Amino acid sequence: MLSIKETDLGTPSSPAAQTVTLTIDGREVVVPEGTSVLRAAALAGIEIPKLCATELLEPFGSCRLCLVEVEGVKGYPASCTTPVAAGMRVATRSAKLEQLRRGVMELYLSDHPPQALAAGFGTEMERVAAALGVTQVRYGFDGRHHLDAAIDASNPYFRFDPAQCVVCSRCVRACDEIQGTFALTIRGRGFDSMVVASADEPFLASECVSCGACVQACPTGALMEKSLLETGQATRSVVTTCAYCGVGCSFRAEMRGEELVRMVPNKEGHANHGHACVKGRFAIGYATHPDRVLTPMIRAKITDRWREVSWDEAIAHAAAEFKRIQARYGRDAVGGITSSRCTNEETYLVQKLVRAAFGNNNVDTCARVCHSPTGYGLKQTLGESAGTQRFDSIRHCDVVFLIGANPTDAHPVFASQLKQRLRQGARLIVADPRRIDLVRCPHVQADFHLPLRPGTNVALLNSLAHVIVTENLYDAAFVAARCEADSFAKWKKFICEPRNSPEAMQAETGVPAAQVRAAARLYATGGNAAIYYGLGVSEHAQGSTAVMAIAHLAMVTGNIGREGVGVNPLRGQNNVQGSCDMGSFPHEFPGYRHVSDDAVRRSFEQAWGVRLSAEPGLRIPNMFEAALDGEFKALYIQGEDLAQSDPDTQHVTAALATMECVVVQDLFLNETARFAHVFLPGASFLEKDGTFTNAERRISRVRAVMRPKAGYADWEVTQRLANALGYPMHYAHPAEIMDEIARLTPTFAGVSFARLDELGSIQWPCDAAHPHGTPTMHVDEFVRGKGRFLLTEYVPTRERVNAKYPLILTTGRILSQYNVGAQTRRTANVVWHDEDRLDIHPHDAESRGIRDGDWVGVASRAGDTVLRAHLCDRLPPGVVYTTFHFPGSGANVVTTENSDWATNCPEYKVTAVEVTRVGQPSEWQQRHAASERRSRERLDHATAPK
């Protein structure tokens, strides 16, 4: 059912600019041409009863409740399927209409459980029946009915009760039109009509991806969240922003007191327009999971038991340790890590603490290991470290070039928007070693799938550009007007060299040259062309080079600076963009301004009242190196699990183990906390105020719906730590932090909580010239002035296959789990994915004697682990694949230290491995399991404060 706070106008809005004037119940109404009578009436405040219609879906005209009378028209047309017309005179109320509607509703109720209607959830069925005054059913319940139909409760988050279903098809249409999975259908005809999932399977076993669109669309309660059934209807609703992926969906958190009843995607949400996925809508249980540690803890050594202490003692202890270590080892021996899971205000405070209180620039963020090449590559070419569009831009796109991204799993709500556009006829090019779902799924067929070898993105991108330039398909006028003449001329000469041709690069990429040529022609000549990419681009030794090559493709074809085109990095986490914007990198202040810029630095020095370093600090991997050399001794880590998420786990944990003070601030005692000396309980996104910035630069409010379970929001903890270090911070609310960000960061100059409340969300840059934000960047000129071309020479990774390591391992994530799994592993999502497996092509499996489900050892130059094999032909022979959601899987024990040349972003996507059948866990896994037991004991035996 819809949110308790939302009104539904019955049918979608019309995009028409022309208006039509009509009369409804004697009132003159003016609406856009193409609007339905139902919606026109609703806009005028006239409610017409309905069940099968919702503004989320195209009109269907099946429930026969929204009947109206139209002067000069015979009969009683359904207002949902009747468009307005100039001069039309409509009556929504009459004795005849009442009689017809009551009769229809009575028939519905004659096959509807009376107790369901009386349950008081406020379903549309309940409200319409009450509005029509239908309380009795004259026909009794003795005839044929569906009241005994079995309930399908197989899905962990919702149940389907066919007895309450009126077969209005809203669920089926939501699955088709909004989600694009086509998992539901109506089986049978007439009285036997019934909603079924897939080929009449339980929801859990079907193709359903549990996005919940059907549950939201259902007007009767037949499909309903189990949490709603268990908790009862909410009493209040708070608009906030999802804490999962970079789509940044807006939700209404529906609350009953302090208890979260359910999350309902917000129809007014500018990124998601009322849609959601299984994680954002349902996988929220982690926030109240018993694993959460709610009391601060300290210990002298990582082999000691934890000692629970007061907040005062924990903060004082951490501050004293940082001071002691700086006094002994020097100012640069400490640093901090911000988190893309935390708010802008929190990341801003952590980097401020490091720069102002620690007195160095040793601050970094988890974007280091995902999209740091995006920041570097786009800054170099376009002048700003951010994507160029809004998600809605896809509605104007004619050709989608998707490279190194798997949106149906990692950015599901955007994937649904993309599929809607593809069903309307947009063309699709997919470049990915794996045959991802979008290559072929219901009503979507990619025009080209370019299954390149892992590690050869730059070779492919260069050869695409080669075709576009040598075949004269580029936009010479755009390049002449908008780009640097010198750098373009140099690049043109480089890219036209035969070694960059698809024929020459075929040996590297493995993609037939003819396919590359055809794809390049489509991208260059197919109309509005947009590039969407993900970590399959950035997490390579040439990640930054590939991002530049992507920017080149957009510039050289003139596909930038308007709707429907552009360069669109799909950010992995909810606030990757924001954490980078907020100055979390060791070389940049907020707003991507280098620490060596004297004027910028002076502005921060003035505002913060301290001298600041003009030298870049250490990046995360540099911190590890420095720690192993004994030069780096203490780290403040907010909301990041380095020991699980970073590559070459044994290297990371060895570095962490050398440190004298590791402070972990998190919801859970994560893998990194095993090496921590201070644990500071974190607050979930439900417990704090702030903002997140999604992949389209959209700043959205995060609003507290319950008090922090451990007593403090994360920004308050950082503030207390800064004060204990002797650097004063006195913010009363995150709004004040945003005000400071706005004062110091030109691209945020017009942003404030009040403005966000007013507009709903804002895409930066937001300043006097762009008071409503900037949906599309680089419209008239690039941020850097002229677009710049660089020489993107393909350099093969040093991670080569050989006789000992003949396969390439690449990694990714799956729909139901999220990154290190700290959140989703603690929800019912484990029903879909309870372990990481190794996908291996049947040919590679057969030659190694591996069967589906066998335990296999995966060994690389960095380490080895054991996973269960999953035989799968989504990937080509020679490539194996795994997810990294479970710490015990040790996916990052295998990945190496190789990294992007410009940013040190790890090369997660290319690791040479060998796979063999084994009988027991790897040595690392055995040590890890023992360590986990000890860690659990140290927590279970933690001593309470005296």
Next chain:
Amino acid sequence: MNAQRLIDMANDIADFFAAEPERAVAIDGVVNHFRRFWAPRMRRTLVAHVRAHGADGLSELAHAAVRRLAELESGA
């Protein structure tokens, strides 16, 4: 800092700028990258390595860039 790791990183950076046809521009590219993105202790370690071991492990362009870096950082 582990010099070998820094040598690998320096070589990777040099590999990118090696495409630049003008040698001086290529060297400047590598040097600027060191100065804008590497913490001083990393630069010092690499410079010390070159002073002690010459080009050992470094590509020709990376070596030239580190020598230029050494000049700049010593105020030459």
